[in-house]
Amino acid sequence: MSTPNAVREITFGQAVNEAIAEEMRRDPRVFMIGEDIAEAGTTFKVLKGLVEEFGKERIIDSPIAEAGITGIGVGAAMTGMRPIVDIMFGDFITLAMDQLVNQAAKIHYMSGGKWSVPMVVRTTLGATRRSAAQHSQSLHAWLCHIPGLKVIAPSTPYDAKGLLKSAIRDNSPVVTFEDKMMFQLKGPVPEGEYTIPLGVADIKRVGKDITLVGTSSMVHVALEAAKILAEIGIEAEVVDPRTLKPLDTETLINSAKKTSRAIVIDEGHLSYGVTAEIASIIADGAFYYLDAPVKRLGAMDVPIPFSPALEDLTVPTPAQVVEMAKTLCGRV
Amino acid sequence: MSTPNAVREITFGQAVNEAIAEEMRRDPRVFMIGEDIAEAGTTFKVLKGLVEEFGKERIIDSPIAEAGITGIGVGAAMTGMRPIVDIMFGDFITLAMDQLVNQAAKIHYMSGGKWSVPMVVRTTLGATRRSAAQHSQSLHAWLCHIPGLKVIAPSTPYDAKGLLKSAIRDNSPVVTFEDKMMFQLKGPVPEGEYTIPLGVADIKRVGKDITLVGTSSMVHVALEAAKILAEIGIEAEVVDPRTLKPLDTETLINSAKKTSRAIVIDEGHLSYGVTAEIASIIADGAFYYLDAPVKRLGAMDVPIPFSPALEDLTVPTPAQVVEMAKTLCGRV
Amino acid sequence: MSKEYDVEQLLHFYQQMFRIRAFEEKTNELYQRAIMPGLAHLYIGEEAVAVGVCEALRKDDYITSTHRGHGHCLAKGASFDRMFAELLGKHPGYCHGKGGSMHIADPDSGNLGANAIVGGSAGIATGAALSMKMQGLDRVVVCFFGEGALNEGLVYESMNMAQLWKLPVIYCCENNLYNEYTPYQETTAGTFLGRPAAFGMNAVEVDGQDVLAVYEAAGQVIERARKGEGPSFLLCNTYRFYGHHVGDIDRSYYRSKEEELYWMTERDPLKLLANWMLDRKLTDSNVFTQIENEIRAEVEAAVQFAINAPYPPKEEVDQHVYA
Amino acid sequence: MSKEYDVEQLLHFYQQMFRIRAFEEKTNELYQRAIMPGLAHLYIGEEAVAVGVCEALRKDDYITSTHRGHGHCLAKGASFDRMFAELLGKHPGYCHGKGGSMHIADPDSGNLGANAIVGGSAGIATGAALSMKMQGLDRVVVCFFGEGALNEGLVYESMNMAQLWKLPVIYCCENNLYNEYTPYQETTAGTFLGRPAAFGMNAVEVDGQDVLAVYEAAGQVIERARKGEGPSFLLCNTYRFYGHHVGDIDRSYYRSKEEELYWMTERDPLKLLANWMLDRKLTDSNVFTQIENEIRAEVEAAVQFAINAPYPPKEEVDQHVYA
Ligand SMILES: Cc1ncc(C[n+]2csc(CCOP(=O)(O)OP(=O)(O)O)c2C)c(N)n1
Ligand SMILES: Cc1ncc(C[n+]2csc(CCOP(=O)(O)OP(=O)(O)O)c2C)c(N)n1
């Protein structure tokens, strides 16, 4: 990791934009392909300005063809380029799973290490945007399940920039999930060049009474909960894995050993989701230290409803975390 | 569940064939669509004979178009038919994930219950057939993660027939994963009509010292291990969830409460797989009863290699289960 | 415009198109007043397509729709109040508020559902058509989609099977010139009609601003399908007057004001029909005003209904996950 | 057969085709003797396609291949010993035994990899072509696939982009009449050449049993691509003499013995070339026998090498998961 210098406040979206711009400047092999990414700068406007600097040859507006552009990314990556494939909504990776899972993830292994696929797939997760069931999913657990893929899920502008730069430099396919509700989130980001290594968790708040593991925007739910818990004397430690695959199991287990209690919070569906993996790793690794079962909070096991009255019920909230933490700490 | 009468030994493949034939006889709305399913009876020959009885109109040989035929299944199911979509290898569901996950799974919910999708998707899981990385995956965890889909993974001819018949009668989309290495496995199946309700686990062996949860063919790995363990005085209980979504958590937790120890065995990749969900449910639900951490065995986190010398290293074996069980029971 | 129409039918077409226009204008207003959650993709400018096609369908025929689906749903028979209720996420909405703007579905009017996955309904429509054929029913299915969907592979897989099995399905391509913010020329090689030709599928191209032309072309391909003669591709050339969605206000980077103005003034399907009737003195302009006033009043009442309607109760959240 | 060829070149073509024939016959034997794990899809009967195309390519050009890939790999320059080693899952195999029959890949000969997903390499080939264009390299990519792959959507998505951006890629469709056990007529509407036509793509149809015809047609479309004039579709009509895979012995339910016999006797690409040369007295039959004997000896040695080669060490199992 290089040393950062002067620090500014920028948004998560700007951090992503900067990471891509910097990497495109330093490495002519890096290019982007995706739907409406050039003049429009994507539907979320996060990539605004890139086409002006790098031109339509390196910021390629593609047809609406998620499988096709992912496949194109794979072929380009194998033959000397370093593509970033933009999949507008995480829900649309459903259309590209063969190319991601049967091709990108396996080519290095199947070829006995002869070919590699240095590609980044950039997509989203997260609900509560009133976008309904086909535009609100958090499907990152699927990709974490696949050997050969790396998966990152940054929670802050700082992490977003540093992790994405590492992802672009990585020689394996990396999928980055950005919570679409965080693009406007501001945070400190140093002016200069820095990277964050993949596979290293970050303790976002130190505590001794309970470990709250949060991923992506759920880190903020955990931090919010920690603040409330502090008021009643429960000091929560908030751990952000940052990289979901490979997972920094050591940091997770050590935190739980220290606090003896843990809650895992992720915005994917609860069942068979990311929380299951992390919870079972902690429950196993910290077994003899735990004073209470490891608990999990994920999106409710329902397709995401459109109605705000219902949608807000489906995602984990600080209040739920607080309630659960109090129970685990014997405060109710 | 109806009462079975005379019992014969038939193969797993025959059981599947019988289930489909019986349901097609009793309900003219049931039909099949898939690649090479008619005269060829699929590449595994499991459907042999169906086209002769039901004709090419109801056993439809399709183009090689997994997304297309799944979509066709959805549309047909919404408008009065009860399709069974055959996806030759589980690896190919990667091509149909949008139709399965964004469409089939969500239509009932998104329409406020107005439309439903009574469709079965029949596919495979399982390695060790020397078929390499794109024909050996066990991707069932993905579908278990998606609300709106049900997932079954039968382990015996008896279960295969009874569960599949229930799946065909179910009004929600059900995905059935058959281990391609089990098609020749024989087992008792009653002559007459019977069904097995979805969502009910089955205790395949009663024991008191440790719970072995096995799915699909891993049930037989567990049973094999149980036999070996019995020789050294460890009585393992083998629990087969049979339906992975919805999961019969009560049976799983109760078994672990009774035995105080559990190992979960599934042929999907270990990380972020089925074992994580089941292990974390047991670790939570039986927390105060457990004498040891819940352990997991899954396929190694590598693409499945072709070479027999390597492939066999990647899937759980009875020996591994025995080793792990002995450790958990303090026998080493 | 070759057929003979009686004035009533022509006015009915106008009315149907104006219903969409008025609904969408109100939807835009609901967005701007922050009453509607999320976004919506307005159909204004494209009304002649949905109306021309759906008027040629029977009530028991099916449609599938898209993210830009309000027009299709209304043209196929949806009512304002339950549409608005759905857009506001309210309980009396077509989907109990669970679907929203992009997922209006209604068995009563044969609406298999709007779909927020571009191209995502091609398989569903084709499957419904297979189902009709298997059941020996003579219902037809229309699959609406934008020209952008022609870049998704599923559409090709579906068309191949429809043609192979001579299924009663119409692929209705609404070419409004843009995939979101990208002109179709930047994303589409060859010609639109080359696509159905690849499969030997019957294809017709029509001026999508001319409701009578659409109606006639649709009538032909629908009757063909109904008689078991197989699927067709119906290419309707049209234009969306507003942004890709309600929030797409600054459009200058992807299309010119002149272009928009041209379509709005010269190629407005409502004006075109009205002028055609007025030129022929089939009616006078008061009649249109009266129709418009009536519909606007209906819209107003429907919006009030929706605004006053309750949200779904919390218990709804985990209902309808399984059937 | 219009071009002028010298005898050496013609014999080289024969040799290249016979290399495939002999390799595949041995592969079949390895299966029957239960020496080879798993299955293999033999290329026998289709040799003129791979050889005709690959002889028109440069060494630094790329190919992607399929489940029926041995012919492509050999034609592009793979050697017998490492091929057999791969088929037996041995460590010196092209992929350390980790890929097997369906996944032979080799950067040295420009082989981007065989692919066991039908149609799965269309995007990869197109991406490699984009990459060449972006890097200003004049290398060409050939994407081999069977006619069955034309029913997979990805192929259409890819062809659209290739044509749109004028990429140096050739989609080489090997029409061997069957998708596994199903005649293509049961799965394919319209014509094969309609597919590239949909995108306005240059297309050529050729007798896939005539190696010179394939070579010439391939040469033209490859030069076109190399000059930046864009992609082409090369339809090669051919036939597989054996089963879909080595275990597909009883084929009577999907194709007749007569049909097989016809192709084997009348349409064998090796016989066709040999007879053509003999008719013109360009060589005598001893020369072919000598070529065949030499190749068979090489095959024998290579198989022995593979049989004697070690399996990959256990530590290989979790190597190469990440680069
Ligand atoms: C599979 C998929 N990819 C991308 C999107 C995002 N998206 C929504 S609408 C749209 C453009 C659609 O263009 P077109 O099909 O022409 O329909 P129009 O909006 O012009 O009516 C895109 C790319 C999506 N909803 N689904
Ligand atoms: C996506 C996918 N679907 C199905 C299969 C199973 N399968 C293997 S080969 C084959 C037939 C391919 O036919 P074609 O493309 O004509 O190639 P050929 O075998 O005739 O060379 C099928 C269906 C597969 N490997 N991948």
Ligand SMILES: [Mg+2]
């Ligand atoms: Mg459009």
Ligand SMILES: [Mg+2]
């Ligand atoms: Mg073929």
